[in-house]
Amino acid sequence: MALAANRAMGFALVAVGITLLAGFLYAAVLSKALPPPDNWFLLAIRNDRYYCLLVPLTVPVIIVAVYLHWMSMKMFKHA
Template sequence: MVGSRISSRKKTFWGWFFIAIGAICLPMFVFAAVVSKLLPPSDNPVIAAVQNDRYYYLLVPLTLPVLVVPVYFHWLSMHEIFLAASTDLIRGKKKKKTMVEHDIVIQEHNP
């Protein structure tokens, strides 16, 4: 119901905004994690701090294996929901509409 009120232009703006933020953050991380370690020691205190950093250098790559467990459980739950919905369709059972779905249907018929 709330999602239907968001205009297409606003959705497009936020989509491009997040893509731009990701496009800016990725090269910064690659520089901090990989490139800065290959450069000679710097006199600039900011670059020297990035070169001497060992926390984020290891933290970000090590979060990828940890994310496997939540991604697996999310897939498993979606698989169970899909199976339950598909077996109901095969058996011919109709799902009762929730209040939100009912409100959306009413709004679509009464603009």
Template sequence: MHFLREDLVGSVFIAFGVTLFVGFFYAAVVSKLLPPYENSLFAAIQNDWYYCLLVPLTLPVIIVAVYLHWLSMKMFKHA
């Protein structure tokens, strides 16, 4: 019965990841395509350009950081 708890934890992580993905996708893409909102919260999400570009632009930074980490470990190993 211990495996049921692990399945539940895994399902919660997957549901959380899917929820975050849908939220960020809405903020970055879908909200820009919809007509202007009357609600101030949705209007703020629609007019925001910082956070909708932050997530995609994080990917190149992560790639450079991983490469530099790999390079520094190679240099340390062969020094």
């Protein structure tokens, strides 16, 4: 029973991740390439600049976090 529940939870998490990735890609890339929609919500997403700048500004922070994680693991391993 626990194996089936863990597998279902894993599939649910993967499905949520794929859905969020598709939504982000639409908001950041695809909405700018498509013609203007008639829906006010999709038009607001198209005119938004936040998500277009989110990824480029997050990349340096991720690089620093990965470096600090690597350095802390080296210090832990050799201490």
